Amino acid sequence: MGSVRSLDMRVAVDAVAAGSGLLSGAGPLRHTTVNLVAALADLAPRSTWHVLCPAFAFLDELAGRRNVLIHPLGAAVRNRPIRILYQHTAFAHALRRVRPHVTLHTVNVSPVTGPRPRVVMLRSLQCFTHASQFGWLRRRYLQFAIRRSLHAADRVVAGSSASAHDALRLLNLDPNRLRVIPHGLAPHIAGALDKPQPARQTQCPYLLAVSTLYGHKNYPRLLQAFASLRRRNAIPHELHIAGADADLTAADLRNMAQRLGVGDAVKLLGPVPHDRISPLYQQADALVYVSFAETFGHPPLEAMALGCPVIASNTTSIPEITGDAAELVNPTDVQAIASAIERVVTQPRRRAALVARGRQRAPDFTWPRTAERLLAVLEEVAESPASGRH
DSSP states (O other): OOOOOOOOEEEEEGGGGGGGGGGSSSSHHHHHHHHHHHHHHHHHSEEEEHHHEEGOOOGGTTTTTTTEEEEEEESSOOHHHHHHHHHHHHHHHHHTTTTTTTEEOSSSOOOOOOOOOOOEOOOHHHHTTTTTEEEEEEHHHHHHHHHHHHHHSSSSEEESSSHHHHHHHHOOGGGEEEEEEOBBOOOOGGGGGGSSSOOOOOOOOEEEEEOOBOGGOOOHHHHHHHHHHTTSOOOEEEEHHHHOBSSSSSSHHHHHHHTTTTTGEEOOOOOOGGGGGGGHHOSEEEEEEEESSSSSOHHHHHHHHTTTTTEEEESTTTTHEEEEEEESEEETTTHHHHHHHHHHOOOOOHHHHHHHHHHHHHHOOOHHHHHHHHHHHHHHHTTTTTGGOO
């Protein structure tokens, strides 16, 4: 393959590993993938961005861009075992047909025999840090596939220093091949930074929790903290939870809430499409995000941009995202979570300070800035001797 001129590449973007995570409302994978590719395509208009995605989750938001070609793959089906088998066999040939100068794997893993060089984005280490929430077979596969993929990558991109540190500690990666590049705000959310806060339109105040219902999101302790506040009439709020089922389900949380005596005050909203999430933040009195494990943490960042005070864990990547713009708590301590909620919703000055700091900090995270740093990594590996390996 010939030499690569700056900003003049064929880049294969592997979105197949995201699978059902690309469906609307299933989590951050769809909107982060779309916003990242859009920013890269704008930044490098002479390059061609070949996006390979499951046909059942076609990324129509990218359609019509002159330098973006979308390849919907019918063999990348919803059934996870079949999709994984495809991903490590015929999918490698689909990537090779693009004849890429470099391949960007957007979610943790790459095909065993896929084209080189390759950059892998680290999105999750929960199969290592919270292994018990995965079934035996899925856990063993993910641990093997992520370990192999990250060690085989020419560069690994982590969204936070905390996740990079975990990758080094757990997987013994070569630190010279690891880059930390934070994610950005979706444009429709970033646009709210220049607008006044909308008037409150809800009669009953509420707290908000946003995430797919994984065990490491710590919902049982959040419900316990909320129930303790309601029992002593410390707050009049409801708790609204937006997120799709995972190893926990809405039925599980509904039953927990009933047992804790707050079933009538907990609203399970299910998966909410990302383009309709903003009003939930803007009308909430606080986002409560007490997750045990994050490689980035989009909901706190989105809440900050939309003027919603944040109560969040003091662990993993979250303090990197929020800085001093959140009430940070020990996620294992139910009383600490309850006290933080009470402080934020009953102390107007504390709430106003968090809102002001959040809106000041959120503009630091933009997809164009992310794309600029990632493009440098893609060019670096494409121009290296690895660019001739296929």
